[in-house]
Amino acid sequence: MTALCNALPEQLSLLLVDDHRIFLDGLSLALAPLCADLQIETAESAAAAQACLQQQDFDLILLDLRLPDMPGLELLQRWQQQGCLTPVAILSASDSTLDAQAALNAGALGFIPKSSNSDELRQAVTRVLLGETLPAPESGEPNPLTPRQMEILRLLAEGLPNKSIGRQLGVSEDTIKTHLKTLFQALDVHTRTACVSVARQRGLL
Known part of the structure; x- marks a missing residue:
């Protein structure tokens, strides 16, 4: 993990999008060791995230699938249509491989479960920041529709x-x-x- 972190630049800017304030606070603490100068902005809705993107550039966006004003996948698709080049990884409480595959198909570079511990989280974020796309887990789920x-x-x-x-x-x-x-x-x-x-x-x- 240390070697991976050393490969990152000393200054990074991340946008964390989730509607649970306490989770955003914990996530910020978990990501703090990524680099010496880590700038973190947070947004609790799709509208707030959109406003943040209009104000500054980010090295990575960590996006929750379920936001109060718009599903995360729809927001990701909107950013894709707008030509947003900022890498996006989905961070979700869902453990569905269907959700993971949908996120990757929509343009996300990874799907990180919220059940990940701090080391796993930093490892996954580092891999995405270094340009890697995290593969979706193998799907063994049945079709959810009748x-x-x-x-x-x-x-x-x-x-x-x-x-x-x-x-x-x-x-x-x-x-x-x-x-x-x-x-x-x-x-x-x-x-x-x-x-x-x-x-x-x-x-x-």
């Missing part, structure tokens, strides 16, 4: 409105709305477009 939800998802990906989806499946439009609500919750999204996008990232489409 067969009916998969049918709706595929029709959603074709751009069909709720009424047309219901007609094809022989159910009411209200039933489709109920299934969509469950789909959005399962994939942690808020829009039809994001639902299809995240499903593709997870290999469900």
Whole structure:
């Protein structure tokens, strides 16, 4: 670990994005030994993170998957669309290999579990700062969606409105709305477009 840390520059600037203040404080302490002059900014929402990025440049962003105003993957995708070149690693309480793969597919350079101890955390952050992409764990998880939800998802990906989806499946439009609500919750999204996008990232489409 010492050798890896010595390979880092003496001055680094990190942005930590998480909605739990106490976790941000602990994370800042855990990362303090990374280099002699470590500048850490914190943001507790997607909006605050966006504001920080507009004010200064960072060497790395550590981003939580679940923020109060926007899912982390949607925020990451927005940054990608804006041409943001700052490396991003996801730091999440989720231990889902599907979430990890979705994060990498969305452009993250790594997926670091919050269950990591301080040494593991610094090791992972150092590897990303040195330009390495952390591989996702092997997936052994079953598909989290039911067969009916998969049918709706595929029709959603074709751009069909709720009424047309219901007609094809022989159910009411209200039933489709109920299934969509469950789909959005399962994939942690808020829009039809994001639902299809995240499903593709997870290999469900």
